[in-house]
Amino acid sequence: MSTQRVEILGDTMRRLARRGARRNLSRVLSKVRPGDVAAALRKLVPTEQLFVVRLALEDFPDSAGEVLLELEPGERRPLLEQLAPSEIAGLLSPLAVDDSVEIVDGLEEELREAVLALLDRPDRDELQTQFAYEEDTAGRIMNTEFFSLPEDTSVGDAIAKIREHGEVEMIFYLYVVDPEGRLVGVLSLRELLLSVPSRALGEIMNRGLVTARTDTDQEEVAQLASRYDFLAIPVVDEGRRLLGLVTVDDVIDIVQEEAEEDFYKMVGTSDDELLYRERAWRVAGIRLPWLLVNLIGLTLTGVLMKQFQLRLNEAFLLAFAPVVMGMGGNIGSQTMTLTVRGLATGRIGEGGGRMRRFLFQQIRIGLVVALVCAAVAAAVAAFLEQNPAYSAVVASSLFLAIVLASLIGSLLPMAFERMGIDPAVASGPMVTTSSDITGILVYFGLATLMIDWLVR
Structure with missing residues (x-):
């Protein structure tokens, strides 16, 4: 959306929020992408922002979290602090694990624990596992929802299984693993679709793998993706077992975040200023x-x-x-x-x-x-x-x-x-x-x- 249209959207949202016109505002939100809603939110005062976010939570629970993800950490944190733990937990449910980590990471420890306590046990365990990794590492930002198949799977069966798992986020590549879950090869979707259906994945996969470890710095992961023009980088443990992926949307965020961090450091400050600008x-x-x-x-x-x-x-x-x-x-x-x-x-x-x-x-x-x-x-x-x-x-x-x-x-x-x-x-x-x-x-x-x- 152009800057002019974002300005118009912001004015509309402000006017409707001040009037408390929930139905009309909901109709507007239903026609706009989360990224545009986030851009328009910056035009509103905090009380209006909170009104819009709570309305999005009620009427569009599947996309409300994406709106907050599009905000800068310093913009997101004051909003989250005004939400109840149950509301934040509702935001996290539809999100991928790496996106949930990004939101929860910005919370004060007491609020974070309260939110985690409200999540289902599998979701809570998954988040706590990623919080065990060091900050700004591949393990902390990876998405654990990935798609992999054994190397003896045929091309035809692989295509069928991809269709069955359409809910997996961003299937750019098909990762091939051995019986112990170790990563042994990779295929692009193009290579898969152009291969003979009867051939096994192990026969056509690329064995020259570019991977990151869970403790690899996120900036190094971004450099790998940039150097090889990859849309995702697989993350493995010491035994080369596939644990997750760092996808291109995360890489873009990393590049922007590291550039901002270096800028702040070079002038003798920190991007923590964005989190505490009112203090x-x-x-x-x-x-x-x-x-x-x-x-x-x-x-x-x-x-x-x-x-x-x-x-x-x-x-x-x-x-x-x-x-x-x-x-x-x-x-x-x-x-x-x-x-x-x-x-x-x-x-x-x-x-x-x-x-x-x-x-x-x-x-x-x-x-x-x-x-x-x-x-x-x-x-x-x-x-x-x-x-x-x-x-x-x-x-x-x-x-x-x-x-x-x-x-x-x-x-x-x-x-x-x-x-x-x-x-x-x-x-x-x-x-x-x-x-x-x-x-x-x-x-x-x-x-x-x-x-x-x-x-x-």
Whole structure:
């Protein structure tokens, strides 16, 4: 649905919710997809949102959960907290296991336990089994409702069984298992339909399997799906027994979630802000640690500037100090962002000298940028002071600051990666602080060396 139509739908839902026109609102919801309802919900105030969700629960119990799944965790949580445990349990019943995990995962522990207690024993056991896996792993997000057949099944029988199990979500591939349930092969539906009906699956299946373990990080699963253009990745245990699937809809969610997570980390915060945006103290607690690191770095920069100012006692030198610091910080942040993203997606790795190639590429780019910026800064400095030595100090220090910032922006994330520290979390404040300090040291250090020529 286009943005304009979502706006119209939101206005309609708001008007009907305010009037309490349940029958008319129900008629509107019956004609709209869950994703569009979720988009329109964002246009409503919390009381109106709750009215619509409760109406969807009563009139469309099979799709009400899908509406909430389309919302961001920070949008979904306040709504769920206003629902009774029995209402949340009703939302979960029609959903696939992985979708139920996503909803229950965002609940406070007390509410989660209350909801789980209301579920049927098989559903509760299935959810608790997946909660036993680490967060953000393949085991936590996999769908345990999959379709597999023994390798001695004929093609004709396999097609018939697929028709019998039409309720299974997203049958993209037919997975072939041995008598112990171990995954031994896979077939696409196209390969199955084009095969002779009398042939056994074991004769035509592909044995070159790409799988994930239950403890595989979800981002790695997404990379596998992207690298091989698969619509689903099978999840197996240590004995290669098939436990579930991570399907393409989950992969899309993972890519979006990881990109947002990396973005928040690089600016020194967390996507938990979306969950606690109404709690100022909680959000401040998330932001403060790396802001304090930045504060320490900036304080050190200020101390260095004061020391140089006392030694040099030349006020005109301060004019270009922000330029050197700012340009170094900018190029350092750009390089750091590329490095962190490259490490996250696997484009920068240890194999084949990819790290070295990336590093040399960033140095070359830094040299080109430094030459251009230094020439411009030198011209401006010459215009302001008519002193060749001043222009030389400005140009040289800016050139060195930019090249060094390119190195810092590349090397620091790689170093954190090797030390087992998440580069997305630690790199931002460290690169900014390091670039500032480096710029100050280079600029005032060169000025100190050339002070006799500067004051003539």
